[in-house]
Amino acid sequence: MNIHSLSSALSPLHPPLCVLFGARPHTMAQAELTPVEAVLMVVLVYALMQLGQYGIKQLRLRPFVKELRSQQSAYYASLPQHLQRRFEKRVANFLLRKTFIPRGASFEVTLAMKVQVAAAAVQLTFGLEPVYLSHFSKILLYPDRYYSTISKRYHCGEVNARGYIVLSWKDFEAGYRNNTDGFNLGLHEMAHALHLENIIQNNEHSFLDQEHLAKWNNLATQEMQLRQQQPEGFLRLQACHNAHEFFAVSAESFFERPHDFSSHHPDLYRALAALLQQDPAREVYQL
Numbered sequence: 001m002n003i004h005s006l007s008s009a010l011s012p013l014h015p016p017l018c019v020l021f022g023a024r025p026h027t028m029a030q031a032e033l034t035p036v037e038a039v040l041m042v043v044l045v046y047a048l049m050q051l052g053q054y055g056i057k058q059l060r061l062r063p064f065v066k067e068l069r070s071q072q073s074a075y076y077a078s079l080p081q082h083l084q085r086r087f088e089k090r091v092a093n094f095l096l097r098k099t100f101i102p103r104g105a106s107f108e109v110t111l112a113m114k115v116q117v118a119a120a121a122v123q124l125t126f127g128l129e130p131v132y133l134s135h136f137s138k139i140l141l142y143p144d145r146y147y148s149t150i151s152k153r154y155h156c157g158e159v160n161a162r163g164y165i166v167l168s169w170k171d172f173e174a175g176y177r178n179n180t181d182g183f184n185l186g187l188h189e190m191a192h193a194l195h196l197e198n199i200i201q202n203n204e205h206s207f208l209d210q211e212h213l214a215k216w217n218n219l220a221t222q223e224m225q226l227r228q229q230q231p232e233g234f235l236r237l238q239a240c241h242n243a244h245e246f247f248a249v250s251a252e253s254f255f256e257r258p259h260d261f262s263s264h265h266p267d268l269y270r271a272l273a274a275l276l277q278q279d280p281a282r283e284v285y286q287l
């Protein structure tokens with residue numbers, strides 16, 4: 001082939017030697033997006049990612065919700081339908097944040113047990129903006145009361161400032177088996193966790209209303225002082241050990257015998273209802 005015939009072979013009528021080489025500037029310009037199209041594309045990709053994540057989360061939440069609905073605990077069953085949906089969401093979100101650790105040989109923590117523990121925490125906090133007791137990421141379950149090498153005594157539960165909630169399953173269950181006697185280990189320990197969570201510096205710090213908390217603290221102090229002279233009273237004597245115990249014991253009666261609590265200590269009851277933003281005596285679960 002001579003030079004003439006080569007130049008003829010490379011004339012514009014023939015396809016380019018290579019696609020990359022043959023790409024012309026205006027072809028590239030056509031492939032670029034306008035600013036509006038680019039923004040729409042970013043929004044679309046972001047929306048699809050969010051949708052995907054939402055779908056995955058819903059799949060993870062589903063077994064918790066199913067279990068909660070099958071249990072129909074007294075508190076959950078008393079909620080109107082739209083609050084039941086909110087309760088379910090909170091229980092599931094609580095469970096996604098916690099690690100359950102079984103203690104004791106061949107003791108297994110089932111899904112049903114996890115859901116019951118989560119429901120106790122959500123019951124206590126349901127009136128407030130969502131709070132998941134984030135400092136307490138680990139929940140230790142013993143089958144029965146356990147021996148503490150520190151106190152040299154058997155315990156049925158405790159809340160450890162290092163981030164543990166510890167429960168004897170036998171006592172936890174007994175607390176809900178009779179839910180009108182003012183004894184409820186689950187609510188008691190969750191109340192300790194809530195009380196501490198409010199003062200621990202983290203993402204859930206100071207969620208309790210300062211004014212309501214101050215009022216509650218004043219009334220609780222007065223009642224504890226009164227009980228020094230008159231040991232007999234509506235709340236069991238354990239309440240008078242300190243402010244933490246007073247809050248935890250009060251929370252048990254607040255939910256299990258709200259009418260009696262309200263008639264024995266109307267001011268205390270109202271203060272606790274304001275603090276927790278719910279009023280079980282009037283069947284109002286979110287004030």
Ligand SMILES: [Zn+2]
Binds near residue numbers: 188192244245248
């Ligand atoms: Zn206690």
